[in-house]
Amino acid sequence: MSFTLDRDRLVETMREQADIGGTENGGLHRLALSDADKAVRDWFDERLTELGLDVRVDEFGNMFARREGADPDADPLLLGSHLDSQPYGGIYDGALGVVAAMEFVHELEARDIETERPVEVVNWTNEEGSRFQPAMQGSGVWAGELDLEEEYAKTGADGNTVEEELERIGYKGDEPAAPRGDYDAYLELHIEQGPFLEENDSDVGVVTGIVGFTWGATTYYGEADHTGSTPMQYRSDALVAAADVVTQVRRIPSTLGDRTVGTVGSIEAEPDSINIIPGEVTFTWGFRDPKREVIDEAKERVLDEIDAAAEREGVDYEWEERMDVDPVHFAERCTSAVADAADALGYDAMEVFSGAGHDATYANQVCDTAMVFAVSEGGKSHTEEEYTSWDDCYAAANTYARAALTLAGRAN
Template sequence: MRITIDRDRFVETMKKQAEIGAIDGRGLNRLTLTDADREARDWFRDQMEAVGLDIRVDEMGNMFGRRPGIDPDAGTVLLGSHLDSQPQGGIYDGPLGIVAALEFVRTLEDEGIETERSVEVVNWTNEEGSRFQPAMMSSGVWAGEISLEDAYETMDVDGHRFIDELERIGYCGDVPAEPQYDYDSYLELHIEQGPYLDEGDYDVGIVTGIAALRWGEVTFFGQANHSGTTPMHYRSDALVATSDVVTQVRRLPGTLGERTVGTVGVLEVEPGSINIVPEEVRFTFDVRDPDDAVADEAVECVKEEIVAAAAREGVEWEYEKRMETESVSFADRCIEAVRAVVSDLGYDGRELVSGAGHDATYAAVVCDAAMVFAVSEDGKSHTPEEYTSWDDCYKAANTLANAALDLTGVETVGEN
């Protein structure tokens, strides 16, 4: 059996959510646990109530909407993504998966379809990790991979604790942040955030796994001094040492795997004066690869350069591991469910591994999982310039809906 979601309603819902926290008439600034996030959550709660879902909010603010199946003993199929955004993000990253999951449930109601398994829609808290780190924090707590206590004590750059902000916006639920049911499977729709589907003119992505991720933070401690009077051989310049490591992170991928990537995303220089030798520099690095061993090797290469750069420049250093996730291989049966739908709907699909982390990383710890990717034009993401056509959004959402239908098992079809 195949279903078709309501395109007009789906697009209208996407546009509606994009009004909350909108910037420049195109992108989003909807950081987690801000007032804009609260408004988006309230909107999402209203949508779930309108379709008759049983709503619960757990102690990490994860929002679940449940549609009971015919067999109470059958495992639940979970669908969703996140509503929070980057400070300068796009309207598709995260919300597309939320709206597609919601539209799937609406279609079940429209068609009078009863499923064997229960269906749940979820909005995960703080997937982005742009305000509170690590990313994917709340799905990590739910899966038992991150402690609730550590998550609660996490602070943003302004010194606000996660738990205080969660309570402030009114979304600290009393349900334990752990699976409340037996989960059969998890499906997540997301934009690719990369160029491969767009370059190959594909309709949809069949995601087979997620790359390993390693985040680190490095601080170099040098000696502040006058830039005009201090001879070069007297200097201990923390920024020069940093520059050597930044260059190594940029060049590293070409020496390791084909899919290895490396980025220095944050750099803070003290005292930050034009005529003072930099005394202290803090920076972050992010390396990823589908192979855990290659990702580990990349980190070791960065550490070796840290030691060498510090010795060359005569500075001290500190290193802190910020986040680490292992690569994920999705379940064959969930991948096959997506693959079969892509074929049946006549879409041109490509199988690929996600270079970005998603809540599916942690959901896959609890149950079988897979993902569907929508095309990202020019591979842009985490920017207001992020763009996926409504046609591509619709194809990906139809793929998710039908793959979810296959996993839930259709028991009856009739009039509501």
Template sequence: MSDTPNILEANGARLWQSIMRSGEIGPGRSSGLCRLALTDSDKEMRDLFVRWCEQADLRVTVDRVGNIFARRPGRDENLAPVLIGSHLDTQAAGGKYDGILGVLAGLEVMRVLNERGIETRRSIEVVNWTNEEGARFAPPMAASAAFAGGLDLDTVLNLKDDDGAVFGAELERIGYAGEAAVGGREIDSYFELHIEQGPLLEAEGIDLGIVTGGYQTVGMNIDIHGTCAHSGPTPMDKRRNALVGAALLIVAANEIGWRHHPDEGKSTAPRFTCWPNKTGILPDYAQVSIDFRSPSGEITARMLSEFEAAIPDCARRGNVDIEIVQRWTFGSEVFDPNCIDTVKATADALAVPYREILSQAGHDAYNMAKICPTALLFSPCREGITHNEAEHIELDYTLPSVNVLLNAAVTRANR
């Protein structure tokens, strides 16, 4: 074996075949996927991924929140490993590439190293993080957060989906409640390749985005409390309809998003529950999720404070009680200058044009950036359409970023 490879090349056809095979597991309603975390289709995909890893002679371990690590030992097993990965779960109406590309590109790195007989100094591991999407169990990125110490084990294992199913029990059910400790070990570095989920790279004809930071995001779950009463006789001034209070909040958040649209500000209300939510009765409870994002921490903070100022007015107009019950932030994480330099140098060596870019979505890389040098790479996706079954990429504009990932990770593993 040699540890001084020249430039390595991924096998695009092989990678694409793996992605297409993944694209058959957990079909959505049209052309995409509905492969929610810890469902039967997630299990089917995990089983296939583990089989592929074992066929590549990788050592597979699963931790207690179901994260799968497949290790290709380096020359010095005592050195901290380089991790490459992303997630295999999807949204309820998701595409075939979001997350999946990053995991299977990591596997392709291993396959290339195997067939070239290349030994690296450090071990390399490809990782599939559990429940990145948060589509089934909120919050998103829960298992990488646990790995990075941002969420404790019990919190994650006790998350419930909308039907009351429990994360830990579902993990047992599908056979991925592993025995490995969650995190707590030294990681040399983490590399994640992901589709951009925005339109910039495609529009500019650039095949690689090197993420230098994230959109500053603040999110919250808000409880709205009213009073059950009859839809008929109750006069307007006696009504305390939680659904009306929630609607007022959603409209207020939407207006704030538009107000900051010129500065790329965005507001989102993706999720809503209501009880009893039946004809004939005013609901006494609702919960809505709302978040605000912008490229600037200052603008995001301004959106948040405008929204907080609007809450009392919504409560008054809806005659309800409103309480923020959970808050989260992401996007202020810092990616590692050394890793970014390695990626840039690799791109230059491969003559792959790149641009620096901000991430507008959350990624497992945000959690990893808190505990180890991390780089996040973007490849183009058509029209920036994502979290939609129409999500689409082409191999020809994806392969350059895979080759940068491959060579940058190997460079790092030989450091």
């Protein structure tokens, strides 16, 4: 059996979605629950309905399109990713994963293939977490890891809540936001968003797990005095303390592991004036690693450093946890299906651990899961410069489709 997707159609479908919220520079600006998100949801619904699938929307806006299998009582295979994007992000990100799943069912139709299990294609709500925090919100609610009402109430910078925006774009469905029965497995294709595949000249990545992470925010409280008339020894400069921690967050990973990363991504100084010593500085910090104990160690170290920096500069502080997610290790039967598919198709595949979180993190709470990674040129993502060649898109999508067919089982 040689089961591969139609390359031209894959490219055409990718281009169609990329036009919805596309930017001048060839990127994508399709924030969760925006008008562009509504448009791409309408497109997803239309395309899959045309293919004869039954599309349903849950109360958190997650969309599921079902194709029945030979055994209607078998637990379905769930396939998909997300169609929302970062602000001025790239056209591949999660979209390639949804398109690959759509092309898989399209190819089943085109070849008149029946699967043993039902297959469902999902488009998760707000994976990006940029307009509304947190990330992976739709899959998190669906998996029961996030609370529906709490997430409904989250507001974006424009002051609207998730629930209001779901209603506004007409995607607050009637179905409960929860698994409808058991699922056999979840398979997700995503771009790597990292450099390993390209570095190693691999065609496709077999993802064996997802790093866990801990996120926090610290606020230092110093004294907002005049920069000219306050001698150095009288100062309690909140920014100096924060700078110490930024430096330590850069250093800590190198003391822990070769996969550990640490970042201060956001910083705000008050009153933020050239002529006033920063009296209050809030910054975020985060660490990721495949191992839970390494994450815990990184957190302990940064909290020690935060305390030491406060002591040195004579400032007070408080900190809060923002998010904490355990590392995920995917089921062997699913990762094997991906590895075998790549092998059968003659692709040079490489096992990788995902450094970014994905909807698969939450789906893995519900059923066995695996992921396929497509090459990310230069490891760039969340920017308009994100790029995956059509060849690399095709290699990953074919691997994905073949693994999906293995997991769904061919009935004819």
